[in-house]
Each structure stands twice: as structure tokens, then as C-alpha cells.
Amino acid sequence: xxxxxxxxxxxxxxxxxxxxxxxxxxxxxxxxxxxxxxxxxxxxxxxxxxxxxxxxxxxxxxxxxxxxxxxxxxxxxxxxxxxxxxxxxxxxxxxxxxxxxxxxxxxxxxxxxxxxxxxxxxxxxxxxxxxxxxxxxxxxxxxxxxxxxxxxxxxxxxxxxxxxxxxxxxxxxxxxxxxxxxxxxxxxxxxxxxxxxxxxxxxxxxxxxxxxxxxxxxxxxxxxxxxxxxxxxxxxxxxxxxxxxxxxxxxxxxxxxxxxxxxxxxxxxxxxxxxxxxxxxxxxxxxxxxxxxxxxxxxxxxxxx
Ligand SMILES: [Zn+2]
Numbered sequence: 353x354x355x356x357x358x359x360x361x362x363x364x365x366x367x368x369x370x371x372x373x374x375x376x377x378x379x380x381x382x383x384x385x386x387x388x389x390x391x392x393x394x395x396x397x398x399x400x401x402x403x404x405x406x407x408x409x410x411x412x413x414x415x416x417x418x419x420x421x422x423x424x425x426x427x428x429x430x431x432x433x434x435x436x437x438x439x440x441x442x443x444x445x446x447x448x449x450x451x452x453x454x455x456x457x458x459x460x461x462x463x464x465x466x467x468x469x470x471x472x473x474x475x476x477x478x479x480x481x482x483x484x485x486x487x488x489x490x491x492x493x494x495x496x497x498x499x500x501x502x503x504x505x506x507x508x509x510x511x512x513x514x515x516x517x518x519x520x521x522x523x524x525x526x527x528x529x530x531x532x533x534x535x536x537x538x539x540x541x542x543x544x545x546x547x548x549x550x551x552x553x554x555x556x557x558x559x560x561x562x563x564x565x566x567x568x569x570x571x572x573x574x575x576x577x578x579x580x581x582x583x584x585x586x587x588x589x590x591x592x593x594x595x596x597x598x599x600x601x602x603x604x605x606x607x608x609x610x611x612x613x614x615x616x617x618x619x620x621x622x623x624x625x626x627x628x629x630x631x632x633x634x635x636x637x638x639x640x641x642x643x644x645x646x647x648x649x650x651x652x653x654x655x656x657x
Contacts, residue, residue: 353413354379357653358404358420358458361465361645362386362396364440369403371411372650376476378643379415380407391443394451401455420458421653422448423465423645427509430652433462436509439527461652467504467512468648469605469640470497475651477639479601486599487638488514490586490615491606493527494535500597514593515539519585534589538582540607547578565611582608583615587622594623594630605638612637 356371356379363386370381387399400422408417426438433449449460470487473479479487483502489495496514498505505511515535516528523532524542536542540561547564551574567575590602608615620635640647 353416355418355657356411356415357650357657358407358417358456359646359648359650359653360400360403360420360422361649362390362400362422362424362441363465363645364425367399367403368646369400369407370646370650371407371415371417372647372653374654376472376647376650378646380410381646382407386441390441391438391446393446396443396446397448397451397455400448401452404456404458417458418657419461419653420452420456421461421463421468421649421651421656422452423463423468423649423652424448425465428462428464429509430461430463430506433460435462459653459656461649461656463648463652464497464506464509465645465648466495467497467506468652469638469644470499470603470648471504471651472640472644472647473603473638474499476647477644478603478636482601484597484599485601485603486514486590486593486597486633487603487605488586488590489606489638489644490539490604490608492539492541494539494606496593498593498597498599500599514589517589517592519588534585538585538589538608543578543582543608546581547575550574550578561608562610565608565614568611568614579614580618583618583622586619587626590619590623590633590635591626591630594627594633598631600631600633602633602635603638604635605641605644609637 360369368383370378390396427436435446452460485499487497494515496512520532524536526533526536
């Protein structure tokens with residue numbers, strides 16, 4: 353019977369669960385909507401336990417599940433096994449590891465979705481073998497996770513909030529209440545908002561970041577201008593991080609990175625133009641995409657088993 357772990361990535365709208373082998377391959381998986389009332393104690397844990405039991409049943413006698421890893425967004429205290437706070441999901445101090453261990457009879461690791469995603473990228477993805485890495489998913493929001501000297505920086509769950517570093521002091525209002533945060537200037541949502549505000553409204557309305565990226569490729573002046581603002585803001589934040597931490601690898605993920613070189617080419621140039629004495633980092637696209645969280649949960653579980 354092959355050994356696997358159960359891995360669960362809890363998001364604001366979806367929960368993805370999978371059985372993952374030691375090479376990072378998903379042998380079974382399920383994706384379901386996040387249960388309503390997930391912030392109420394016991395509700396989310398019940399959903400996760402149900403998914404893991406279901407995966408175990410389908411794997412039958414072919415795979416043996418040795419441990420379970422769960423990742424969630426927000427502030428997470430992995431050592432206490434408690435999800436401290438999530439703006440999207442609305443919980444405060446939600447116990448996860450303890451009750452889930454009781455329900456499943458397995459050792460359970462709890463972690464942060466983006467920090468665990470970084471671990472997965474280092475173990476099975478684009479940062480293989482690296483020891484000093486910034487993982488920067490740029491999607492609806494912007495998150496950050498740091499590995500320094502081979503260790504993921506946690507700071508009791510407070511580390512890595514690069515999306516809320518101010519890059520434009522008088523910039524747009526951010527969801528966190530401050531003005532000009534990186535997330536309010538350079539996330540996919542911010543790029544879309546800026547483009548919509550400056551363009552003539554067209555039939556069909558909303559222009560997505562992927563469409564704006566193709567307009568950049570076609571040298572559309574407005575798209576190029578809007579994209580440039582995001583690239584400069586990202587370059588400022590990456591340069592700050594490189595200077596402060598000495599990361600040698602920057603992995604850009606999330607929706608905006610799907611444009612590939614349309615984002616990475618100008619970003620490399622903008623960072624290079626800002627560096628003076630610092631070690632220049634390799635700036636690359638993250639490899640695991642939407643699987644990063646789930647595989648990160650698997651990496652945490654494998655470390656337990
Ligand atoms: Zn903010």
C-alpha cells in the first residue's frame with residue numbers, strides 16, 4: 353500500500369482537498385464550495401474531515417493516509433493549530449488541528465496558504481533547492497512569503513504582508529484602511545480598476561487583467577501606461593525586499609503572472625535599474641499555480657509523517 357498524505361487548501365470561496373504522494377503528485381482530489389458559516393467553531397473542521405474521509409474511501413486499499421495538512425488564509429498560528437483571523441472568512445481564533453486530529457485519528461498540521469505554497473515551490477516547483485526566496489502571488493490581492501537561510505519566516509503569523517507596504521503615499525485606498533499599499537496599486541484588481549477609470553466605457557463593461565495584458569502586448573497606449581504603474585510599484589516592493597533580506601530568487605505567482613514575460617520582462621528591467629550594490633535576484637514565474645496551496649498543505653503533512 354502506497355503512503356500518501358491528505359492535503360486541504362481552504363479558500364474564501366472553495367476548498368480543495370487531495371491525497372498527495374511523496375513526490376508531490378495528487379493521486380485523488382476534490383474541490384467543493386467553502387461551507388457557509390465556516391467561521392463558527394466546528395463547521396469548517398467538519399467539512400474538512402468529511403472531505404478527507406471521502407478521499408480515503410475512494411483510495412480504498414491502494415493508499416494509506418499517514419497525516420493531514422490544512423492551509424488557510426489570514427493570520428495563522430501553526431504551532432498552536434489555531435486559525436487566528438481571516439478578513440474573508442470572518443473567523444477569530446478558530447481551533448483546527450486539535451479537533452481535526454480527534455475526528456480523523458491522524459496527526460494534523462495547520463499552516464498559512466501562501467507560506468505553505470512557498471514550501472511547495474521550493475520542494476516540488478520553481479524554487480527547487482533555493483534557500484533565500486520571496487514568493488509573491490499577485491492576484492485579486494497581493495501576498496508575500498519569505499524563506500531565508502532555508503527557513504520560512506513566520507513571526508507568529510505576522511510576516512510577509514508585502515501587499516500592505518506603501519508604494520504610493522497618496523495612492524488609492526486599500527482594503528486594510530491605508531492609502532497606496534502595493535495591493536491597492538499593483539494587484540490584478542487594482543490594474544483593472546485603474547484601466548476602467550481611465551478608459552472610455554465600452555459595451556460589455558469589465559476589462560480583465562488578462563485582456564489588459566494582451567493589449568500591452570499590442571502596444572495599446574493606455575494599457576501600457578496602466579501596466580507600467582503596476583510594474584513600477586512591484587519593482588519598488590521587490591527592491592525593498594531584496595535590500596532588506598537578500599533573497600536570491602523571486603517567484604511571481606497569481607493571476608497577473610499568467611501573462612508571463614509581459615509582466616516579468618519589464619519587472620526584471622525595473623528592478624535591475626533600481627539595484628546598486630545588491631545581489632540581483634532571479635525573477636521567475638511560480639510553477640505550481642493554483643495547486644501551490646494544496647501542495648503546500650501536503651508538504652506540511654509530509655513533514656509530520
Ligand atoms: Zn493595505
